Amino acid sequence: MFGSKEGKLKDGTIVTIRPMVREDEESLYRFFKVLPDELLLFIRHDVKERSIIRDWAKRLNYDRVLPLIALVGDEIVGDATLHRVSHGWKRHIGRVRVVVAPLFQGRGLATWMLNELVRLGHELGLEKLWAEIPLDSVGAIRACRNAGFACKAVIEGMVKDTQNQNIDVLIMVCDIPTYFDRCWAKDRDA
Numbered sequence: 001m002f003g004s005k006e007g008k009l010k011d012g013t014i015v016t017i018r019p020m021v022r023e024d025e026e027s028l029y030r031f032f033k034v035l036p037d038e039l040l041l042f043i044r045h046d047v048k049e050r051s052i053i054r055d056w057a058k059r060l061n062y063d064r065v066l067p068l069i070a071l072v073g074d075e076i077v078g079d080a081t082l083h084r085v086s087h088g089w090k091r092h093i094g095r096v097r098v099v100v101a102p103l104f105q106g107r108g109l110a111t112w113m114l115n116e117l118v119r120l121g122h123e124l125g126l127e128k129l130w131a132e133i134p135l136d137s138v139g140a141i142r143a144c145r146n147a148g149f150a151c152k153a154v155i156e157g158m159v160k161d162t163q164n165q166n167i168d169v170l171i172m173v174c175d176i177p178t179y180f181d182r183c184w185a186k187d188r189d190a
Contacts, residue, residue: 009107093128
């Protein structure tokens, strides 16, 4: 399904993207530990707690959550996850989340990771990918648009920021079959 992929960011930095494995526990903990709280607010767990990361590593289940990590050398600089449910009315939808270290933002890494999640979603037979983004996160919105996501709704005052202020959430969705049809059409016409 997905092995290791190497590529270059806009600035020429060599990055490897691959699925997380149990042995990544310590590196992933170090990655999350140094990130600003604002970047981690939308994650459902306190990833600065070692026990959370230990539990993730111990309970890896790619059928439920497929975590991808981006590495520069041995250092994790990005984390992306594709969350799925196996039954029910949302079984055709995957939820995505991407976190990129501040020093690597604006270089194309988030878009590349999202593109890999879209490709994986396609391989897994998903029809849509769903992302929730703070409305003021211009870079995250751009990365999603670059990966085929479209804005579907804004929910005003839906969540709280680190200062306990209400913030708006943008719902973005990638229609995987439509996205792939467009990509194949571009490839055919080129």
